[in-house]
Amino acid sequence: MIPRGRFHVSLTNLLKALIWLPFSNMENDDKVLEVKNIFNDKFGFQNSFFLSSCRISFLSILEGLEIDSNSEVLLAPITIPDMVNAIRISGHTPVFAELNKASHSLDIDSIEQSRTDKTKVVLLTYLSGFIPNVEEIKExxxxxxxxxxxxxxxxxxxxYKGKPLGSFGDYAVASFSIGKTVTAQVGGALIVNKRGNEAKNILAKAIENSMEAPKKSFFYSQLVENTKIEILTSPLVFNLLTGPALKLVAKYFPDKYLGIHKSGVVNRFNEKDLFFDDIPIKRDKFKRELFFKFNNYMAKLLLRSIREWDERKSKxxxxxSYFLKEFGGSCPSYIGEGIFQKDVFPIRVAVNCRNPKLVQLKLISHGIDTGTYGLNLCHRESVFKDHxxxxxxxxxxxxxxIFISLHEKVKKEDLARAIRVLKEVLVEN
Incomplete structure (x- = not known):
């Protein structure tokens, strides 16, 4: 059986993080610079700054830019609501632009069609591991x-073409949340590729937006929930308990299975989670608790993740390679076109379906749990109806x-079975 996704961190490391937490001083950040330098060396950056999250990193950029108020910022509609909120809170206007079908990203045509004289910023988000022609977009x-x-x-x-993503733009942001391949449980990076006063203003805003120490209670609740999820998606528990339970739910309550990501049980925790991405809320400002500094505890978790990155990437x-060999040759029309490009880095495969709900239900009946885009389609959210x-x-x-997991924890024999079943299901539907 295959779960729709797993964390890029082991259960052992999650438990260690829980053990370290009571003995960690949330005020201390003297080790962060050392880890930041390791991060820069590993992934090819010159100047980075760590904050509480990707959205606060993006907010810091927008607040520090030397552009007129009410400038337009182009972005993909598939995103977390708080990226939209960061634009609004900084006094600018979000403008959603069309995506390229192959790359699931903005391209030159969509930017050209959406931009006006007021457009000053383009947020280029890489979705599903696909990489657009970022070199041409930058030019x-x-x-x-x-x-x-x-x-x-x-x-x-x-x-992309030997140059690290995050180093093409004038600036870049990234998330270190639990679902990412490099994680500190929470946190984010701000990459500055420019020099001059504007860059200095942005870094000053980043410092201003990360002055307070985070609360241990927040990390504790995150770790407890994440540990539960890691246990439930572990091979033994998923094969004996979680997978069979999902099969029963899908068989007798298909709508509940298809909507499980937004179920009442999930959302009761998510509503308490400062960083939960999917709940569409229109904010006039971010909660003060979001503006905490990246500390030694977070740096320790991030360093462990960086050290394990090469092995995980290789798997x-x-x-x-196995998926493309066994599935791509016979059913290429179903796979997101971007996966066949040279520069691609997926942790899951996007499969285009005429009837995705039916395909999902057929797959889970064989023990293959699949997800869809968890990110919101923000231009259709009622809270952003003005846009x-x-x-x-x-x-x-x-x-x-729908997405088939290529996670490093997925075994070849399970992936082989998933490919066989997926072929059968797609032919039938």
């Missing part, structure tokens, strides 16, 4: 005097894609 942005900000949260460590690459627009390609991607 276009330079030509049009647009500031390019990369969000490489799902692609930390990936490169994911093996799973991708609503028609983006049929993005809506089709969000509606029709």
């Amino acid at each position: 276009y942005c330079d030509k049009k005097n647009l500031i390019l900000v990369e969000d490489f949260s799902q692609l930390i460590g990936a490169s 994911r690459a093996d799973n991708l 609503e627009t028609s983006l049929p390609v993005a809506e089709g991607i969000h509606k029709n894609c």
Whole structure:
């Protein structure tokens, strides 16, 4: 059996993090610089700053930019609501742009169609491990005097034509949340690739936005919930308990299975979680608790994740090669086109389905748990109705894609069975 996703951290490390927590001083941050330098050396950056989250990193950039108020910021509609909120809180206007079907990302055509004289910033988010032609996009942005900000949260460590993602834009942001391949449980990075007063202003804002110490209670609740999830998705428990339970739910209550990510049980925890991404809320400001500094405890967790990154990446690459060999040759039309590009770094495979709900239910009946885009389709969220627009390609991607995990913890024999069943299901549907 295969769960729809697992954390890129072991149960042992989660338990160690719980043990370390009571003895950690949340005020101390003297070890962060050392870990930041290791991060920069490992992933090819010159100047980075660690904050509480990706959204606060993005907010710091927007607050420090030397642009007029009410400037337009182009972004993908598939994103977390708080990236939209960061634009609004900083006094600017979010403008959702169409996605490229192959890369699940903005491209030059969509930027050109959406930009106006008020457009000053482009947020280029890499989704599903696909990489657009960021080199051409950067050249276009330079030509049009647009500031390019990369969000490489799902692609930390990936490169395009030998150059690290996060180093193409004027600035970049990334998340270190629990679901990312490089994680500190929470946290985020701000990458500064420019020099000058504007860059200094942004770094000053980053420091201003990370002055307070985080509360241990927040980390404790995160770790407890994440440990539960890791146990429930571990091979033994998933095969004997979680997987069979999901099969029963899908058989007798299919709507509950298909909506499990947003179920009442899940949301009761999520509503207490400062960083939960999916709940669409229109904010006039971020809660003060979000503006905490990146401390030694977080740095220790991040360092462990960085040290394990190469091995995990190698296993994911093996799973991708196997999937493309066994599945891609016979059913290429079903797979997101971007996965066949040279520069690709997926932790899961996007499969285009005519009837994704039926395919999901068929797959879970064979013990293969699949997910869809967990990120919101923000231009259709009622809280952002002032920015609503028609983006049929993005809506089709969000509606029709299901994801097969290529996680480093997925065994070859399980992946082989998933491929066999997926072929059968897609042919039938």
